Amino acid sequence: MLACFANGWTIKMGVKFGDIQEAYLFTCFSHMSEKQAFISKSTGQIYYRHDDDELNDLPEDIDENEDYIEVPNQHDLDLGQKLILDFVTLQMSDDDFDEVRRIFKRRGAYQRYKAFLIRRNMLNQWYAYENHHVNQTLRQWCQAEGIELID
Template sequence: MPVKFGDILQAFEFADIDGGMGQCHTFICRQTGKIYYQFDQDDLQEFEDDELPDDIEDETKYLQIPNTRDLDLGKPLVIAFAREFLPNDLDDVRTIFSKRGAYQKFKALLSRRAAIDAWHDYRNKAKERALRDWCEIHSIGIID
């Protein structure tokens, strides 16, 4: 059953949450295309519309939707962006990402270089491409 790409994207965004709200795992039913949200914190269960199936861990029935790390959209994507759009800053970007607090420092660099919009566009296109590829690999039909 085809799934709206926007629904896959939303589930991906939730799967990337890891912080004050706790971690979220998202799953798609291979048969129906229904998406399930599993939050680590009990007080966030109110955001879930439906109960999770008892067999949500059964990989033959449900597929966990990836997050940024799973799709290699973290540091490797930043380095690729810098290589293409900020080649004179590539060494600095590598240094930034060898330490804690990298994204805050990277955003400051982007701001100084007036490249924030270019980064967001690059990241969004890469995320969409990676998610569409992931869907194709796992035989998930998507509609726009």
């Protein structure tokens, strides 16, 4: 897609949806802001930052320049515990819902939740549900941010 600005033509590139998914997963496997991913709206390039990595090859103005959009994580998109509770509400019993709520009152909840799903033979259904909703939400986020996707 080409866009004309007063200073000349700028090429705006699309981003592969698989690259968006990869960047999202990168941000989800961290605590707080340890891992971040940014997309350049003008080039479509994705940059990765990890607090432990001193060799980041990032543009110096990545935090200030409006060309760069930070890729959200699961908490930013409300795809954590809320999504789990939605799944349990739709797919399981009221007793199961109560048990899952108890699971999330202690540390290590996600690991215990997956063990619970295995006992109920629902792990594959959960993964399908989660994958569908994550992809749908990421596509909506891209559209809201004006990111053109290449499938």
